[in-house]
Amino acid sequence: MDYILNGFVEAFRLIFSFDPEIIQIVLLSLFVSFSSTLYGTLIGVPLGVILGINNFRGKKVVSRLLYTFMSFPPVIIGLFTALFLARSGPFGQFQLMYTPTAMIIAQTILVTPVIMGIVFNHASTSGYEVVQTGKTLGAQGLNILILLVLELKGVIMIALVTGFGRAISEVGAVMIVGGNIRDFTRVMTTFIAMNNNMGQYSVSIAMGLILMTISFITNSVLYHFIMGDQNEYQD
Amino acid sequence: MNIKTSHIVKTYNQKKVLHLDGQYGELFFESGQIHGIIGPNGSGKTTLMKIIAGLIAPSSGTIRYNDHPLCQDIFSQMTYSTHTPTLFSRSVYENIAYPLKIRNYEKDRLNQTVSQLLEEFDISEIKNQNARRLSGGESQKTALARALSFSPQVLFLDEPTANIDPKSIQLIETALKKRNQDQGLTIIIITHNLSQAFRICTHLTFLDQGSCLFSDTPEKIMTSTHPTIDEFISFNRF
């Protein structure tokens, strides 16, 4: 049992030593996951809103597909991305395999359905009322879309953080398309998996703590945004 | 705007909730009048109003607006408000300003219009409050001010004074009558308050089980011998 306690002691020592390698790994993780969340938002929010507020044939199929993709295992998505990016694959000429770009692509595929699904779900229900009301007041086209995004602000924030949470915590996709290359594609989760395999539990625990702290901070920021919105309107 | 409906039928899951035929198969909502739609719960009032307002499509039948079918131009001159309005999650002021903003009103004119409405509906004090956290009556007044802000030609109101205190009811009725007289605003209003209908309406339409039993002046309804209408009126007399 000692190794657990020692692990924690060692973990704190590591965190406060500000090891440049650790810092670089954390920064890369944040960069990759923030980027994929950003792209996922740019694709998922407008699509989710548009599909959500419109009634069309096959809407049920779309929502079922979305929910399926929301829970797709990251390894499968990594594998799928790798097939396309591999040297002999359709996008092989761009030589993206085992680069941070490949990791961003894989994570974007991973988080887009999550963000889109959450937005789609709310746009289909409360969004409908907002659209109807906007129309009776003379709004059309782009104005309706802007109105809806503003009204669904809280939901979009939740979708963002859920997407980011999924991205930063997954290991399967980044491992397959990134390859956990030192100083290049190594991120927090692949670092933890690797050290764990090598029996270096304290380093794993240290990185695990950092990962959890980052999740906590993002969630707190979200909570602040959403709850801040519940307060009385101030000029 | 003159609105004429012809043989409207609305079916939900094979059930006819509205079927206007026979003597009152065609209904005429004359421009510049205040039309009341009355009748028991579930008689199809809201359904009829949403169809005329262009918010839902009838299963069959036609509606003509100044002898034209519905188009975006006509649609944007009409507006609709209910006793459970959807207000936007922003200040009361911003809610009322919304229709003006999308119509690119210049700042001074916008401020002036909104301020007058806040004053008129006695909601100046809550102008900076988020509209999602208002009381029922405050929401209804805000929604009505928002609907009137851009001076529409036709105003549809579904029980706008349900759950509203007597003073505010008077304030709302005054505002409606004023716009009807000054600007020729056509109003189509659903109400369960028969004395209100007699106070403000110049024309009444009575629905029962999806059919229209009466559509004429308020004076005439008092002399109606139809048993359903008779019973409805006697229940309202107190």
Ligand SMILES: Nc1ncnc2c1ncn2[C@@H]1O[C@H](COP(=O)(O)OP(=O)(O)OP(=O)(O)O)[C@@H](O)[C@H]1O
């Ligand atoms: N979307 C819908 N799907 C199925 N049935 C509906 C739908 N909307 C209305 N109905 C039915 O149509 C009938 C008429 O409803 P409507 O809302 O027009 O009545 P109403 O006269 O406005 O009643 P109230 O005075 O209670 O507001 C009701 O029996 C209602 O259950």
Ligand SMILES: [Mg+2]
């Ligand atoms: Mg109704």
